[in-house]
Amino acid sequence: MANPDSNTLKAADFASDSAHEQSQSSLFSVLPGEIRNHIWNYALADYQDETQLYDDATCYKRPDYLAPRKTDTVLLRTCKRIYQEAWFLPWTNAEQTFYLTSDDRRPPKTTTARRMQQTLFAIAKTQTMPVIQHVRVFAQLYILENGARLQEILNLKFFYPKVITITIRHTDWWFWESDDNLRLDATWVDFCRFPNSLTELRVAFESLERKKDQIDDVARQAAQNWIFRRRDDTELSAESCQPEIMKWSGNATWGHRRWVRDETGPNKLDYYVSTITWRAANSKVTDNDESTSSYVAGSRKFPNLSAIGYPQLADDITNVPISVILNADLPLDAPTEDVRRLLEQPSDAEDEDSDDAEEEDNDSGDDENNSEDDDDDEFMDFESDVEQTEYR
Known part of the structure; x- marks a missing residue:
């Protein structure tokens, strides 16, 4: 069992200490707790810290994920009674x-299951069992498909998420670099068991706008054929779910390469996202994850x-290294045609090699001509000798 982070433990201990009732304050003597909670939630809402924007040339900068998120906690330092009621809300x-x-496909600082478990233990110490409103998981298929790493998160103690969204980005699909058709192994659907607190599971399928038909296809297959389960054996179904569609545009540079094959404008890619929602049907939401059934993971398929059957985009030039663009004194957002031309036309070195090759060919041709002349001279000498012999 992991030891809770010392700072989190101190916060929990401080929240457990007695505090003045503040009965002289109308905030506590007049307003009911439900209204105060709305105030705390509003004041302690997190937001993107735009002073630390992520680099555009990454695959993790996207709508709602432009920068790390932060929360201003000044309110919690004004009054211990407020602190006791709201310390865990951020x-x-x-x-x-x-x-x-x-x-290379995630921000420098991210949440880990180990650190989250430490925080959950600290919150549980105060006898507070708040439901986490939303958990987001960005997953590459090579990690997601067998389900083991996702289940590590789902198995956290005192982990009561209300909504979980799993996002599969364009660069998370198998062999997106070679424009393979989309495919996803369903092993994790059988394997993973979700917390009993869960009311919605959302899976966001993303690819390029030009592959929207493929996204619609796999999203439809998932909605029709996949059923997820909670630990209490409650099924989560996407029956009658209408996909939620989102489109957005982002940078075409990633991994020090500009992916010109897929560009819809200078250094620009257009994305298409279809999100399917599975909801718990005819169930009573509970925070008691000890409630389980006899279901054995893997017993269903x-x-x-x-x-x-979708055509792949045939293009000899899929991407251009950033170093090539910079060496050509072009801006990073130069027109696509100009950037492609850097690989379509031979370099100066190639031109020199070509000139040298032509000179060698010419020299070789001269040698052959000289050789032919020598042969002619020898033949003429031979004829002269014959004539002289006959004359004699």
Whole structure:
């Protein structure tokens, strides 16, 4: 069992200490607790810290994820009674975000299951069991598909999320670099069991705008064929779900390369996202995750998702290294045609090699001509000798 973070423990201990009732304040003597909670929630809402914007040339900068999120906690330092009522809200109200990805596909600082468990233990120490409003998981398929890493998060103690969203981004699909058709193994659908507190599970399928038909296809397959389960064996179904569609545009540069194959404008990609929602049907939401059924993970089999028969984009030039663009003294957002031309036309070195090759060919041709002349001379000498012999 992990030891809770010392700062979180101190906060929990401070919240447990007695405080003045503040009965002289109308905030506590007049306003009911429900109204005060609305005030605390509003004042302690998190927001994007735009003084620390993420680099545009990353695959994790996107709408609502332009920068790290933060919460102003000045309110909690004004009164211990307020602190006791609201100290955990900056954490439970904020969207808790996990990245099940390689290091280069997530921000420098992210939430880990271990650190979240420490915080959950600290909150539980105060006998407070607040529901986390929203958990977001960005997942590459090579980590998501077997379900093990996702289940590590779902197995956290005192973890009571209300909504979980799993987002599969354009660069999370298998072999997106070679424009493969979209596919997703369903092993994790069988394997993962979700907390009993969950009311909605959302899966956001994202790819390029030009692959919207493939996204619609796999999203439809998932909605029709996949059923998720909570620990209490309650099914989450997407029956009658209408996909939620979002479109957005982002930077075409990632991994020190500009992906010109997919550009819709200079250094620009257009994205298409379809989100399917699975909801718990005919169930009583409970925070007691000890309630489980005899269901054995893997006893059911759901079909894999596969977009079959869609044409792949045939293009010899998929991306251009940023170093090539800079060496050509072009701006990073130069027109797509100008950037592609850097790889379509031979470099100066190639031109020199070509000139040298032509000179060698010419020299070789001269040698051949000289050789032919020598042969002619020899033949003429031979004829002369014959004539002289006959004359004799």
